[in-house]
Amino acid sequence: MKLKPTLSNYVFILPAVVIFTVFYIIPFLFILRVSFFDWDGIGNLNSAAFVGFDNFKEIFLHDSNWWQSIRNAGWITLIALTFQNVLAFLLAAACDRAVKFRNFYRAVFFIPPVLSEIVVGMVWRFIINDVDGANIVNNFLVNIGLGRFVHNWLSDPHTALNTIAIIHCWKGFGWAFLIFLAGLQTIPREFYEAARLDGANSWQLFKNITMPLLTPVVVLVAILTILGTMQSFVLILGLVGGELAGYTSVPVLRILTVMRDSSHFGYACALGINLGIILMAVSFIQYSFSRKARNYLG
Amino acid sequence: MNLYYKAKKTTINTLTHLFLLTVAITCIYPLIWMVAASFKTQETIFSNTSLIPRKFHFENYYFAFTKGNFSRYFLNSIFYTVSVVSAVVIISSLSAYAFSRLRFPGRNIIFLVFIAAMMIPVPGSFVPLYVLLNKLRLRDTPLGYILCMINVGLPTSIFLLKTFFDTLSKDLEDAARIDGCSKLRIWWNIALPLSKPMLAVVVILNALNVWNEYVLALVIFDSKNLMPLQRALMMFRGEHVTDYPLLMAGLTITAVPIIIIYLIMQKYIVRGVSGILFG
Numbered sequence: 001m002k003l004k005p006t007l008s009n010y011v012f013i014l015p016a017v018v019i020f021t022v023f024y025i026i027p028f029l030f031i032l033r034v035s036f037f038d039w040d041g042i043g044n045l046n047s048a049a050f051v052g053f054d055n056f057k058e059i060f061l062h063d064s065n066w067w068q069s070i071r072n073a074g075w076i077t078l079i080a081l082t083f084q085n086v087l088a089f090l091l092a093a094a095c096d097r098a099v100k101f102r103n104f105y106r107a108v109f110f111i112p113p114v115l116s117e118i119v120v121g122m123v124w125r126f127i128i129n130d131v132d133g134a135n136i137v138n139n140f141l142v143n144i145g146l147g148r149f150v151h152n153w154l155s156d157p158h159t160a161l162n163t164i165a166i167i168h169c170w171k172g173f174g175w176a177f178l179i180f181l182a183g184l185q186t187i188p189r190e191f192y193e194a195a196r197l198d199g200a201n202s203w204q205l206f207k208n209i210t211m212p213l214l215t216p217v218v219v220l221v222a223i224l225t226i227l228g229t230m231q232s233f234v235l236i237l238g239l240v241g242g243e244l245a246g247y248t249s250v251p252v253l254r255i256l257t258v259m260r261d262s263s264h265f266g267y268a269c270a271l272g273i274n275l276g277i278i279l280m281a282v283s284f285i286q287y288s289f290s291r292k293a294r295n296y297l298g
Numbered sequence: 299m300n301l302y303y304k305a306k307k308t309t310i311n312t313l314t315h316l317f318l319l320t321v322a323i324t325c326i327y328p329l330i331w332m333v334a335a336s337f338k339t340q341e342t343i344f345s346n347t348s349l350i351p352r353k354f355h356f357e358n359y360y361f362a363f364t365k366g367n368f369s370r371y372f373l374n375s376i377f378y379t380v381s382v383v384s385a386v387v388i389i390s391s392l393s394a395y396a397f398s399r400l401r402f403p404g405r406n407i408i409f410l411v412f413i414a415a416m417m418i419p420v421p422g423s424f425v426p427l428y429v430l431l432n433k434l435r436l437r438d439t440p441l442g443y444i445l446c447m448i449n450v451g452l453p454t455s456i457f458l459l460k461t462f463f464d465t466l467s468k469d470l471e472d473a474a475r476i477d478g479c480s481k482l483r484i485w486w487n488i489a490l491p492l493s494k495p496m497l498a499v500v501v502i503l504n505a506l507n508v509w510n511e512y513v514l515a516l517v518i519f520d521s522k523n524l525m526p527l528q529r530a531l532m533m534f535r536g537e538h539v540t541d542y543p544l545l546m547a548g549l550t551i552t553a554v555p556i557i558i559i560y561l562i563m564q565k566y567i568v569r570g571v572s573g574i575l576f577g
Contacts, residue, residue: 006403008481012396013408015389016452023449024415027426034426041429091321094314101315107564108322111329114560116510118528119553122535123332126542136331170324175571182572220575231421234512241535255422256513265425272422279419 031269041265048266055270065246066254066271070278073250076165077229084169085221088176095177096184106181113174121238124167128153154240157247164236164248171235172228176221183217184210219290223283230279251275329553336546343543358547366544368551370523371530375552378526379508381444386451386504387497394459395485399471409460416453424517431518443518447511451504458573462496463489499570502563509556527552 035055039048059066091109095102112120127136129152138150153163191209200208233253240248251271259268335343336358337351362368396402397409427446428437436442466489474484490497515529525533531548538544560567 006401009396009400009402012400012481012485013393016393016412016456017408019389019445019449020412020415020452023427023430023446025411027423027430028420030426030429031420031423087321091318094318097314101318105318105322106568107561108325110564110567111325111557111560114506114556115553116512116528116556118510118512118531119549122531122545122549123328126335126546127328127331174325178568178571179575182568182575227419231419237512237532241532252421255425259422259425259428265429268422268425272420272425275421276419279421 031272034266035270035273037266038264039266040263041259042263051266055267056274058267059270059274065249066251066274068246069249069251069254070275072161072248073230073232075161076168076250077226079162079165080169080172080225080229081222083166084173085176085225087169088173088221089180089218091173091177092180092184095181106178109177110174112171115171117171117232117234118238120167120171121235124170125154125239125241128163129155160240160248164239167239168229168232168235172225175228176225179217179221179224180214183214187213215290215293219286223286226282226286227279230275329557332546332553333550335543336550338543340541340543355543358543359551361544362547362551366534366548367522368527368530368548371525371527372551374524375509375526375528378440378444378447379505381440382447382451382508383501383504385444385448386455387500389448390452390455390500391459391490391493391497392485394456394463395489397456397460398463399468399489400481409456412453412456416457424513427514428517437518438520438524440524443514443524446514446518447508450511450514451500451507454574455500455504458500458570459493459496461573462493466492495566495569496573498563498566499573502559502566503570505559506556506567 034045036050036052037045037048038051038054039045091105095105128138129135137153141147141149151159153159187210191213192205195205195209231252233250233256236248236250236253252275255268255271255275258264258271330349334349334351337354337356339355339357342351363372397405431437431442431446434442436445470488470492471484474488479487509526510528511526512528512532515526516532519525519529522530522533531545531552534548535545
């Protein structure tokens, strides 16, 4: 290979590689390094105290705020995995058969995901909040005779997290729906027709054709849901704004708070690594579990 | 018997549509509320909960655009979105073309690194970016924000365009090469025009991403007059906590452009999503 043409080929990828190195790879390595220091983010890192694994020890032994935030996000994720994804699947299955208006439904279901988390959070706060909002939900409950369920949904610690989770599902189900629908439409119709001719009922069709063929898509949606939900926090900022309390705190919000309020940059990076590893582990377990399941199903 | 099946089918169909329609209304209702409330006044917003205001008060929009400085924030958002999207289109299509067509040592490894970046979650990546931009003296500057956002968009865009280039026939490019066309001109005159459908996907996905971005804008900007809409909204809310009609006007200004663009370019989003996930 001639040298000059090869060199000129690198020119094509040069801008991407430079930007990516400066704004992705260097920050990535930086996180790994800084997590071993007690650093305030201002002074020279070289003169900061190297603390070894102390940041991580602190996380595992003493940081109850952090684990509380992980539990909160885990709970929201659990609701998203079950309620949101089952709803999305049912909608996709319905849309897959109801050919009329399919494009209309698809267009409407994807509007919430298109909106920013700030907009969604602020609009919903207005709709459900008693303190300063119009509390449309409470008015509705009174009107249909369920006045005893009227509630300060966001400020009551018992309901705040579930309220956030439901709104999170409202914003997110369109994604899952879109992926499920795309997955359903890749299944050849002949499979169903052939099985029908052999006398299979709807449940058998679902169990023996749809489920096995859709397993990879289900796993994909599950992994994306976990990655997205565990890291989401802007929606909560939009919903509860300044008055953050422990019962609505989530991991990335903790990282932001640790960085901005107490300037523990090293500790913030250690928290980031901790969450990153948890997420990688969970998606890896899910992925390998699904491969096992698929092998088992044949 | 035939009649029974027909009745059963109609019932199932009706129930299906009822289910779909209920969810669809749930999706749109809050938005209609938002727009309706933005035309009300502080007095009528809590008492009058109808979806169509009796009298349309445009003052909220007037106030938001002038005293609320939303005209400035709106232009900022447009500026950031246009700059980032055009840069991502140029930079990612250049490298995607190279990854698909040109030969050079390390090609596959470098491409794999980009793909890995798409998959590995880095929670809290705003911490090192804050430090980095401070060091480069790019914090609280438009350039710093734009560069960060270009980086966010690159991996997915490169992946989408590379897989698209792989499906294109090379005949046209071979013919151009024999006629003495340079690689750069082949990219610009042949590859780019042919990849318009996928470029549209890259444009819409990145535009959504930049317009809706909040975290980096929060970490990077201190100066009010540099802020994009999302960041400005949160600040605005801090200053006008209970002035809901005004807040709803601000939200409508922020949300409506992106909904319109989405409705126009809908099919490209669907294509993009299936492109990323199903290859």
